[in-house]
Amino acid sequence: MKRIYWKGIVPRERISSINSIADIISTHGSVLEFKRFSDLSLGFVVETTYAFVKGLREELQNFMTIDAEEPGSEDGLETIIILLHITFATGTGKLEIEVPNVPG
Numbered sequence: 170m171k172r173i174y175w176k177g178i179v180p181r182e183r184i185s186s187i188n189s190i191a192d193i194i195s196t197h198g199s200v201l202e203f204k205r206f207s208d209l210s211l212g213f214v215v216e217t218t219y220a221f222v223k224g225l226r227e228e229l230q231n232f233m234t235i236d237a238e239e240p241g242s243e244d245g246l247e248t249i250i251i252l253l254h255i256t257f258a259t260g261t262g263k264l265e266i267e268v269p270n271v272p273g
Contacts (some may be wrong), residue, residue, distance in 0.1 A: 197225035209260035
């Protein structure tokens, strides 16, 4: 198993971008962990195999600016863990999570 670190900058709105990024990742691997740090950034831990890394990187590059290192191995079945840190260019630094008004 190999770990690689990717960094991305998204120029779009955060909520819809998170959904789009999660959809892209799910076509090429699995999200193991997801953490929001503020409305400025978030982190994904993604598990995939070498065979899917190139396609994942290309799709993410079509959606955002990304600095993505190559895993180096060419064993298509090798498990790759990607630590993906994303920054939102339109963030303000104040994360607000809406809580539904549930009676009771």
